[in-house]
Amino acid sequence: IALGLLIASGQLKADLNKTLVLGELSLDGSLRHTNGILPMAILAREKKFREVFLPSVNAREAAVIKGIKIYPINSLLQLFTHLTTDEKIEPQPHISFEKLKGEKFAEFDFVDVAGQEHVKRALEITAAGGHNVFMRGVPGAGKTMLARALPGILPDLTEEEALEVTKIYSITGNLPAGESVIKTRPFRAPHHTTSRIGLIGGGTNPRPGEISLAHRGVLFLDEFSEFPRNVLEALRQPMEDGIVTISRAAGQISFPAKFILVAASNPCPCGYFGDPVKTCTCLPGQIIRYQKRISGPIMDRIDLHIEVPAVKVEKLTAGSPPAGGLTADSSKIIKKRVQKARDIQTKRFKKTNLKNNAEMQTKEVKQFCELSNECLNLLRQAVIQMNLSARSYYRVIKLGRTIADLEGSEKISPTHIAEALQYRPKDQTL
CATH class of the missing domain: 3.40.50.300 (P-loop containing nucleotide triphosphate hydrolases)
Incomplete structure (x- = not known):
């Protein structure tokens, strides 16, 4: 909404076709953690969007999605700067599913x-x-x-x-x-x-x-x-x-x-x-x-x-395996x-x-x-x-x-x- 107002008022001139911007804006202009980022990013890819701008705290969540660029942003000002100057935000590197951190072991064996x-x-x-x-x-x-x-x-x-x-x-x-x-x-x-x-x-x-x-x-x-x-x-x-x-x-x-x-x-x-x-x-x-x-x-x-x-x-x-020929696997x-x-x-x-x-x-x-x-x-x-x-x-x-x-x-x-x-x-x- 804030970005739309900037464009409508003439304060921002940018081509945001096929661009999705997500996030909850705080009163000071910073972006807060937002629920539902992953399904929204998946839908954006399905709808042929090229890129998604979202809160940096959600970036890892969306980075597992292939085929779409994910840009982590901390504030509305940072996004404005990215769109109007040469000071660009680096896209979040894609995270491979196989390389994600190890498994949590079950509570009991x-x-x-x-x-x-x-x-x-x-x-x-x-x-x-x-x-x-x-x-x-x-x-x-x-x-x-x-x-x-x-x-x-x-x-x-x-x-x-x-x-x-x-x-x-x-x-x-x-x-x-x-x-x-x-x-x-x-x-x-x-x-x-x-x-x-x-x-x-x-x-x-x-x-x-x-x-x-x-x-x-x-x-x-x-x-x-x-x-x-x-x-x-x-x-x-x-x-x-x-x-x-x-x-x-x-x-x-x-x-x-x-x-x-x-x-x-x-x-x-x-x-x-x-x-x-x-x-x-x-x-x-x-x-x-x-x-x-x-x-x-x-x-x-x-x-x-x-x-x-x-x-x-x-x-x-x-202290040994159970009787009857069975082993405690x-x-x-x-x-x-x-x-x-x-x-x-x-x-x-x-x-x-x-x-x-x-x-x-x-x-x-x-x-x-x-x-x-x-x-x-x-x-x-x-x-x-x-x-x-x-x-x-x-x-x-x-x-x-x-x-x-x-x-x-x-x-x-x-x-x-x-x-x-x-x-x-x-x-x-x-």
Whole structure:
């Protein structure tokens, strides 16, 4: 606006065709940090702008965009001088995605988690295929620690994914000043008192919520049963479509929301139903009501359901790998296996917009998941005995596809389907 006034009043004569000027102007003429610079710079390139002038504190953020000149400016006077004299501003050097600063390591390593080998296996499958997972177990069993270790075994963000994530963080003001691109997968853990708008997004001027801030990363909902019912029900469409649409009188706005949901809950209000050591103090009715706080349709959209028992004393005090022939693999080793499985999926979906097995819809499941007669017979029995819905049926197949990918198997075997079926929800007997 200030630049337009200078031109309109005749104080500035400059050809600004195909030039975009961005930034918030302070009263003293200096430029302040501005949210949303990255998506605006990307749009400028798409609209064939040649150059962008923006606050110097945002310069690194926009410098990752190829094909357009980025000029960092500190004040309106500096820009005026650049346009009217030979004292020119040097463009910001392009920052290569590969040369950006190193990775942030996950908070926890799987090797540090005592026992729970079956849970680690389930989370490896989760990471390999991008599947949602629900963990139910007593307090102190390690659910939170395992969830926080999950980002450490996920593949690194690709450049395309990193730009998707950074755009969201840029427009919400969550991108640290001076940062260019977010290279690590997001991990968001909103409290169970978070409002529907806080989780899903919205407001008078719609803004992305936690599920969009978790895009291409992990959304950890601890105390899942404690979230208000209307908040959890709002997850249905984003979990299915990977996008959240917010409707207002002025129109609709959509935000990306392709995340891995990791939900965790106690089995009952006191937390100790089913524990072999501590006695549950809840009444049967309390337990039933507590577990029914999470609706069937939400549970149906979760691929893996795992029981997380309390860790036995001998596992806690053991200084060697767990018994039974299993080895306590580090996150680094597990990540390599996950990456191999993802590479198989990248090759499989190269002619589509899909990134992983979890994103397949019914059409793609039929196209990419060929099943033998043995697999089909096993699934038919499961549909009858386990009362699987159509959605659950296809989710089992997708999960079987991921398990096969982890083994490097081109075909899905009955063993893969059998393991996938083990992760369907189980009733707990009162």
